[in-house]
Amino acid sequence: MALQPRNISDAGLRRLAAYHKVLQEMLLAGTPTVSATGIARVLALEPSQVRKDIEATGIAGKPKVGYPLAVLIRWIEDFLGWNNTKQAVLAGAGSLGSALLGYQKFRQLGMDIVAVFDNDPLKVGRTIHGKQVFFPDKLPSFALGAHIHLGVIATPASAAQATADLMVAGGIRALWNFAPAHLRVPDFVVVRNEDLYDSLASLTYKLEKRMAAERKAAAEVCAPVESAVVLLDACTW
Amino acid sequence: MALQPRNISDAGLRRLAAYHKVLQEMLLAGTPTVSATGIARVLALEPSQVRKDIEATGIAGKPKVGYPLAVLIRWIEDFLGWNNTKQAVLAGAGSLGSALLGYQKFRQLGMDIVAVFDNDPLKVGRTIHGKQVFFPDKLPSFALGAHIHLGVIATPASAAQATADLMVAGGIRALWNFAPAHLRVPDFVVVRNEDLYDSLASLTYKLEKRMAAERKAAAEVCAPVESAVVLLDACTW
């Protein structure tokens, strides 16, 4: 009977989305109920962590049984705001912007991109994935008029700040920023940065460290070897 | 004289990439040196956090002066592995995969996508952004032969696990996964998930919470009002 809304970390919110994916697969498989332990096993997480994340949604489970699958899915969706679809504007109709427009599933996850804005006169007036493209200077009045509070930035880095300013002027309260730029916005605006260059940083670092460790391990195996032939396969580097 | 390599969190690695962007702008502006305090000011971070992140790279600064700008940029690049370009394979030549192929800057950040793999017979044999497209069954032998250890997955979720398996079989040690799926891979493979659905979760949650708080605040202002006309503008909802 957990009914108190609890704090949840950003990482916890992302995990809830991951649980949602797993649960939908289970639903297709016909499973009636699921336990936190079961989810933890699939995703290789700690059961107590899964239990705590689920607890944040406020759903009540039954000891020994777990949670009714369909109900849990619904609670997670409600908690994350996915059943309350929010209209959104997109800035930047380049390759990434177009790709994002093609993500049909966003609508099921609470986001519906209704208009696109781009500086390129060749793109303005045309439609991409069924959405019309406008000049950016139309953005503020459009967003204000349609009461839109969610904006996606897929412009080059050089245009990102100006775009963010337009969006804030248009009443946007949450920004999903794909441009590799640091945005300065008022405190009442939520920003989620999806900077691929930042992400790549941790991956290249870890790969390099991993490869270095492997080379070192191989060296330790190979170095003190008397008859090198024996371990030749292990030391092809 | 910080020369000890220190542990750094995943968040710290991402921040280093952000510093790198800021520093390059400063370099263009002609600044000769920079202090951790200065970087912190620009990005609205704690000076001690920036100092600690920079310390992880092992560079030595001078009290009162800071760090020589060009040297610091180079140390960050070396630390993140960006000056040691790693070849990569890409799976999935859809809109997202094509967009990723168009990111010229990846090469400066240590990653060079050299081949693309896709199931679609219409795409195989053609080139996208100058890269040839092959059938996925060619992936393992190609990656092994070219000693490639980095793989990017931009397939639909349904193909992600099979693709990951092929990549692991091809000697890939680091996976950048854009498919909304949980990958099961051996321990010696690093996975970085770039799941947009997970990211959207935290944004929709925060936007909804923010809007709810605003509505509540407005209600508290409007509710106890005797002459409603006075505050009409503030309560248009």
Add this chain to the structure above:
DNA sequence: TAGATTGTTAATCGATTAACAATC
């Protein structure tokens, strides 16, 4: 009932922030 699982509190762990002596 016995045993697995929930709900919740406590312990641990790690990252961030603060503090401060050394120093240019």
Add this chain to the structure above:
DNA sequence: TAGATTGTTAATCGATTAACAATC
């Protein structure tokens, strides 16, 4: 010199993990 900044250690904070009574 005086003062800002580094390098580093200590304190704080928050998230994860462990523990366990309640319970179906």
